[in-house]
Amino acid sequence: MNKFSMILSALLVLTLLVMIAPNILALNRGKMLRNIALWLAIILGLALVYQNFGPGKDHALPFGTSSDKDDGGDSASSDVPAGDQGYTPPKE
Numbered sequence: 001m002n003k004f005s006m007i008l009s010a011l012l013v014l015t016l017l018v019m020i021a022p023n024i025l026a027l028n029r030g031k032m033l034r035n036i037a038l039w040l041a042i043i044l045g046l047a048l049v050y051q052n053f054g055p056g057k058d059h060a061l062p063f064g065t066s067s068d069k070d071d072g073g074d075s076a077s078s079d080v081p082a083g084d085q086g087y088t089p090p091k092e
Helices: 003-027 032-053 075-079
Strands: none
Touching: none
16 A cells, blocks of 8 residues: 555545544444443453463463473573564575
8 A cells, every 4th residue: 555545544544534433423322431441341252262262272371471391491482472483584
């Protein structure tokens, strides 16, 4: 996408938001905080399910914690991330 199409897309999205925002706010009058809390709970639940059962669940650990598994290697190999395996990209 070039810069012009990105700016045009942003203008179209903002125009659409200006057109539908009053109706959405009118429908949620008095229930706004409840709806925000429900949507946040739904998004958090989906994120937790994806983190625990989604693709790559065996490689990425939650919240950056380290694994307690002992792979039988020396301590120098624990400095290299699991997917890296010592790969050095070619220099340009």
